[in-house]
Amino acid sequence: MFGYTVPLYTKLSPSDLSIYRRYYCETCHQLRSEYGIMSTSAVNYDMTFNTIIMNSFLNDVPYFEGTGNSILCVLKKPKADSGLFRKMAAYTVLLTKWELVDDSFDKPSLKSNAASLVLGRAISKAERSYPEYDEAVGNGFEELRKMEDSKCKDAVLMGEAFGRSLSYALSNMAGEKAGKDLEGLFTHLSASVYLMDAIDDLDQDYLDGTYNPLLASGKPFRNKMQFIEDNLYELSDSLNKVIGSLQRSYSAIRDMMAFDVGISDNIVYYGIPESAKRVLTGSSEAKASIKNAFEGRKKRNALY
Numbered sequence: 001m002f003g004y005t006v007p008l009y010t011k012l013s014p015s016d017l018s019i020y021r022r023y024y025c026e027t028c029h030q031l032r033s034e035y036g037i038m039s040t041s042a043v044n045y046d047m048t049f050n051t052i053i054m055n056s057f058l059n060d061v062p063y064f065e066g067t068g069n070s071i072l073c074v075l076k077k078p079k080a081d082s083g084l085f086r087k088m089a090a091y092t093v094l095l096t097k098w099e100l101v102d103d104s105f106d107k108p109s110l111k112s113n114a115a116s117l118v119l120g121r122a123i124s125k126a127e128r129s130y131p132e133y134d135e136a137v138g139n140g141f142e143e144l145r146k147m148e149d150s151k152c153k154d155a156v157l158m159g160e161a162f163g164r165s166l167s168y169a170l171s172n173m174a175g176e177k178a179g180k181d182l183e184g185l186f187t188h189l190s191a192s193v194y195l196m197d198a199i200d201d202l203d204q205d206y207l208d209g210t211y212n213p214l215l216a217s218g219k220p221f222r223n224k225m226q227f228i229e230d231n232l233y234e235l236s237d238s239l240n241k242v243i244g245s246l247q248r249s250y251s252a253i254r255d256m257m258a259f260d261v262g263i264s265d266n267i268v269y270y271g272i273p274e275s276a277k278r279v280l281t282g283s284s285e286a287k288a289s290i291k292n293a294f295e296g297r298k299k300r301n302a303l304y
Helices: 014-035 037-042 045-058 083-106 110-118 120-129 131-149 155-177 180-200 202-208 224-230 232-254 261-280 290-295
Strands: none
Touching: 014 037, 014 045, 014 083, 014 120, 014 261, 037 083, 045 083, 045 155, 045 180, 045 261, 083 110, 083 120, 083 131, 083 155, 110 120, 120 131, 131 155, 155 180, 155 232, 180 202, 180 232, 180 261, 202 224, 224 232, 232 261
16 A cells, blocks of 8 residues: 555554554455456555545444455455445545546656556446546646646645545535535645655656656755755645644544544544655655556555
């Protein structure tokens, strides 16, 4: 799995770690069941966190069995018979689709094109099943593209604009329980991930010539670590502010969550700040990109 929305395992209780394992395994099983085994390459920490939040907020499936850890684990059937989990699987596939489309604009590659081809049937099924989610995610990437064309230099602003489109689909799943605090949570989460991604990818974006709002700022650039050192206060301040906004939105919905709050507390208050720290120290290897998973540009984090 890959992503920045990861628990801090040293702060997780054994029971919460067991629950978390069940969630990310179930995310994988739902993808395989609905969209085929190749779709499981899209599993990531960020979507696992979204599923935990949505499941607890909607009180959808209070308990489902785990599948254990084995080489053939991916072939096992889902344990949660849940419309929400199936929607989250479709949303994951559609987010992957648009990420690959966006990559084709930035820097097409044979492996990225191969990923699109391999996932073609899964993507087509998700498009047919949930066209409203497909449109919402596509609008988010279109908004990002417009901001890139206008040479926007504010990574947080771009992340929030993208996040508002993504939060539409997730709020749609929440139905009448959706509100500004839930939307704010996913908007600020997207902004946090976008900013960390922008920092994490400075060297690669510079070499590839792809757009990065931090590079567009016009500040001198020699390499990522020198850029971070030269702009540490500004980058730290931006990360602290956007993660603080995420934590405030989470606090506003926390009392409405029915279960598994210990896991989400850990991710929001420990895991995401730790990811930001790793990004600023240059030790992050968790970029949330399926293209990078195919290309091997970044290592996946192992939960076991």
